[in-house]
Amino acid sequence: MLTFVGLGLFDKTDISEKGLRCIREADHVFLECYTSLLMGSSREELEEYYKKPVLPLFREDVEQHPDNVLRLAQEGDVAFLCAGDPMVSTTHADLRMRAGALGIRTAIIHGASISSAVCGLSGLQNYRFGKSCSLPFPQKNWFPTTPYEVIEKNLTQNLHTLVYLDIQNNRYMTIPEAVSLLDQMAAAKGTAIPLYVGIARAGSDAPVVRAGKGSILADVEFGPPLHILIIPAVLHDMEREYLEMFAGL
Structure with missing residues (x-):
């Protein structure tokens, strides 16, 4: 399963309880780092808060080479994190459609935008x-x-x-x-x-x-x-x- 999790606007505490639970239960956690950023928290601070390793993704990883993320989502639970709300960006909608075409279940946990x-x-x-x-x-x-x-x-x-x-x-x-x-x-x-x-x-x-x-x-x-x-x-x-x-x- 691939779950898109919105992190909110500024720092690690902006996430919803539902989003935090999803991250802590996920097998793999990725952080999209090119459309926007949480300027109030570093990736290391997020890892400490989530109690999980957080792997960064850049534009090329998501738009051109998402195979690894999709493969892991076929095998287990993947949390795809981004600042703000996940579906404000069309690049995230494209990734969800690619997952759907492969039969991967998807979900969205919205965040403040x-x-x-x-x-x-x-x-x-x-x-x-x-x-x-x-x-x-x-x-x-x-x-x-x-x-x-x-x-x-x-x-x-x-x-x-x-x-x-x-x-x-x-x-x-x-x-x-x-x-x-x-x-x-x-x-x-x-x-x-x-x-x-x-x-x-x-x-x-x-x-x-x-x-x-x-x-x-x-x-x-x-x-x-x-x-x-x-x-x-x-x-x-x-x-x-x-x-x-x-x-x-």
Whole structure:
């Protein structure tokens, strides 16, 4: 059996009791390490907490070479761990489908997700979010503008946009870096993004939430990762009041 276990947002204590029981009863435990991370707990701390060895998996292991995980799931109980909620990422849905095609039983134990946590931290209403996007670090001859196209389309429909910031090995995109990239894309089109909401370390005891123009957020000290960004549409009165009260708008 293959069980996808969501670990929540920040550290080892965010997991549900059901998820913790599943891990402790599993024959093998794998931790997906490329879509997101628990910044409040190391893998070694997780092993100590679970009382089980935890083997890391990276993108290539899951998307191109999942045979070992699937073989072990055919023979016994495998727990596949990931930060947040397991099925927010399409790469995990693909793995579940591969398991199903092999006749392997699967299950999902959900965890708190950043996609819902941002609503509570920002006060932006969840039904007003359009399509989300990911903002990658530009490379030498590669500066993708798809994220801005998603934002533009959402804004024309008066919808908020959740922007996931890039993670590469031990490099984590910050809110000021993201704002700078998006401002460049907007300037190239002769437009501007009027308002940003930046959130750092959702799920921790001290998350940072700030709202304002790009020039304002560029000077905010958001602290350690993980960071995430929202581009709001026209604010409802309650959304504006919430941001004024809790995000310094």
